[in-house]
Amino acid sequence: MSDWFVYVLRCGDGSLYTGISTNVPRRLAEHASGGPRAAKYLRGRGPLELAFSAPVGGKSAALAVERWIKSLPRGRKELLVTGHLAWPGQA
Numbered sequence: 001m002s003d004w005f006v007y008v009l010r011c012g013d014g015s016l017y018t019g020i021s022t023n024v025p026r027r028l029a030e031h032a033s034g035g036p037r038a039a040k041y042l043r044g045r046g047p048l049e050l051a052f053s054a055p056v057g058g059k060s061a062a063l064a065v066e067r068w069i070k071s072l073p074r075g076r077k078e079l080l081v082t083g084h085l086a087w088p089g090q091a
Contacts, residue, residue, distance in 0.1 A: 003022065003055050003057065004020055004021070004022055004055070004056055004057065004058060004059050004061065004062035005020065005021055005022070005024050005053050005054060005055050005056065005062065006018065006019075006020050006053065006054055006056050006062055006065045006066050006069065006087075007019055007020070007021065007024050007027070007028075007050060007052060007053040007054075008050075008051045008052040008053070008069065008077065008080070008081055009028070009031065009042070009048045009049065009050060009051060010048070010049045010051040010081075011042065011045035011046070011048060012045055012046050012047050012048070013045055015045065016051065016074070016077050016078075016081070017031075017039065017041060017042055017045075017048075018066055018069045018070050018077075019039065019066065020056075020059070020062040020063065020065075020066050024050065024053050028048065028050055031048055032046060032047075032048050034046075051081045052080060052081045054087065064088065065087060065088055068087070068088055069087070
């Protein structure tokens with residue numbers, strides 16, 4: 001079983017993008033390249049900055065945390081990114 005991570009990117013326009021990966025630096029490079037493996041939402045929204053990442057265990061846990069983060073209002077996402085909001089599974 002590989003370790004999965006949830007990550008939040010800050011886009012050049014200030015918006016936040018949430019995703020999951022087993023290799024966050026590789027995934028960030030894919031998004032930044034704007035190539036075929038980049039998320040369509042991120043194309044043209046650079047520069048991209050990794051604002052938050054955390055290991056979450058397996059893929060199902062990563063998907064659950066990603067869904068939780070995506071459901072948060074913008075202000076609470078900002079609290080999460082700055083470390084002022086605990087996420088599910090965090091000790």
